[in-house]
Amino acid sequence: MNNLLEKYEIVIGLEVHAQLQTQTKIFTADSTEYGGAPNTHISVITLAHPGTLPRVSREVIEYAVKMGLACGSSITPYNVFARKNYFYPDLPKGYQVTQDKDPICVGGKVSFKLKNGELHHIRLHHIHLEEDAGKSLHTNDSDDTLLDYNRAGVPLIEIVSEPDMRSSEEAYYYMQEIQRIVRYLDICDGNMEEGSLRCDANVSVRLRGASQLGTRVEIKNMNSFRFLQKAIDYEAQRQMELIEKDEKAQIIQETRTFDPNTGKTYGMRVKESMNDYRYFPEPDLTPVVISESWLAQIKAQMPTLPWEWQQKLKNQYGLSEYDAGVLTDSRQVVEFFAAVCQFTTQFKAVANWINGEIKAYLNDKSLEMSQLPISAQQLADLIELIAQNQVSNSVASQKILPQLLNEPHRGALEIAQTYNWLLENNANALQQAVNEVVAQFPDKVKEYQKGKKGLQGMFMGEIMKKTQGKADPKLANQLLIKALAEA
Numbered sequence: 001m002n003n004l005l006e007k008y009e010i011v012i013g014l015e016v017h018a019q020l021q022t023q024t025k026i027f028t029a030d031s032t033e034y035g036g037a038p039n040t041h042i043s044v045i046t047l048a049h050p051g052t053l054p055r056v057s058r059e060v061i062e063y064a065v066k067m068g069l070a071c072g073s074s075i076t077p078y079n080v081f082a083r084k085n086y087f088y089p090d091l092p093k094g095y096q097v098t099q100d101k102d103p104i105c106v107g108g109k110v111s112f113k114l115k116n117g118e119l120h121h122i123r124l125h126h127i128h129l130e131e132d133a134g135k136s137l138h139t140n141d142s143d144d145t146l147l148d149y150n151r152a153g154v155p156l157i158e159i160v161s162e163p164d165m166r167s168s169e170e171a172y173y174y175m176q177e178i179q180r181i182v183r184y185l186d187i188c189d190g191n192m193e194e195g196s197l198r199c200d201a202n203v204s205v206r207l208r209g210a211s212q213l214g215t216r217v218e219i220k221n222m223n224s225f226r227f228l229q230k231a232i233d234y235e236a237q238r239q240m241e242l243i244e245k246d247e248k249a250q251i252i253q254e255t256r257t258f259d260p261n262t263g264k265t266y267g268m269r270v271k272e273s274m275n276d277y278r279y280f281p282e283p284d285l286t287p288v289v290i291s292e293s294w295l296a297q298i299k300a301q302m303p304t305l306p307w308e309w310q311q312k313l314k315n316q317y318g319l320s321e322y323d324a325g326v327l328t329d330s331r332q333v334v335e336f337f338a339a340v341c342q343f344t345t346q347f348k349a350v351a352n353w354i355n356g357e358i359k360a361y362l363n364d365k366s367l368e369m370s371q372l373p374i375s376a377q378q379l380a381d382l383i384e385l386i387a388q389n390q391v392s393n394s395v396a397s398q399k400i401l402p403q404l405l406n407e408p409h410r411g412a413l414e415i416a417q418t419y420n421w422l423l424e425n426n427a428n429a430l431q432q433a434v435n436e437v438v439a440q441f442p443d444k445v446k447e448y449q450k451g452k453k454g455l456q457g458m459f460m461g462e463i464m465k466k467t468q469g470k471a472d473p474k475l476a477n478q479l480l481i482k483a484l485a486e487a
């Protein structure tokens, strides 16, 4: 691959479908919920019975506009839907209602960092609204194909990029960023296994320096980040090898499918570039006008977006680029961070606790941030106990936090008191422990005095043992140095 990549450049454009998690379908009140018994989320409108009339859901429009606003697209004020006519059993109407000439969002971009930290921008061509099709089910014990129309009419946005990506890694991070944005906006659950987020990858190759794009193939319906990357790599390699073998004519504009079992792509059908979908404006739907005031209302509902949070975390909370990046992976996490910071100014410590102990706990229990048993205030209180030198960091993380998670109705201080986990910072009591340790190891004291300063750690260890880890380390250290000098 590497040799060929010096000669050729890979060009990728993605068409990403995101199912909008609105309460209802795009043109009816049917449920959009995933996983219902087959054909239970349907009505005469979904099934396109004669005489029924669809109506556009306002919520669907608002979700699509939010995505456009997040990507800096311009929002189309006058939206006409179109019929895309084709026959397929999973399409109950015999046509799909989509947008043809004037998509709801035009232009814009998606920005993200690669693994090496490089910032990339991918331009969007447009985002349009359409309805999903149903599902064909092929069973083993029958020659019949079964049809489930629950998904028919579920709203989708299709986010179409310009052919701006140059590697499978870039496609991977682009897709991840789209997932993060739809989740922040709370318009799609971003679940690739269940197919609520999926994509088609258009892939071509060309000689480096060439100005024209090569012939592309479209790999359909990838539902995992890993498969997306593998499919692109395989397909690009296949195309480069064909050109090398002087068989360029075999690269045709076609639709291919990726088989995860073989890691290869296979031709499905020649791209219907000439296929006539007989698009025409949907006569049953009135155009949707997005007025200035409606647009302003939607703008006012926009949440703080990941890159806005990152700026805030760096400027307002003094966090590093790295911490800001990790905390903004998910909206729930960063919002919890901000909530904790309302009760303490130990911002860096809060970031460490959330990225460390809290995430480890959630992972371990397979919980979401919203299911964390303790409140922002409780975590802040614990962090304050450390800052005020009332408990040690290790006792806080190894003892108090687990106990707090078990007994979330109690406070951090109460728990520390109950279990006797507060630091011993009574100078008299500590002095006694220090004196005992110094008296216990006269030989070591001599070695120390002769210059073996490394022994200090061993003395501290003994003091900690004596105090069951509760000695205030700073104070103990001061007392120890003094005692060793005077011994």
Ligand code: ADP
Pocket: 011, 012, 013, 014, 015, 160, 161, 162, 163, 164, 202, 203, 204, 213, 214, 215, 216
């Ligand atoms: P269609 O609607 O027929 O699928 P479009 O021209 O709208 O075709 O392109 C669909 C996607 O293919 C876009 O994301 C675009 O960036 C990408 N694309 C177009 N030409 C190429 C090419 N030569 N190589 C890779 N991707 C391409």
Ligand code: MG
Pocket: 015, 200, 218
């Ligand atoms: Mg396409």
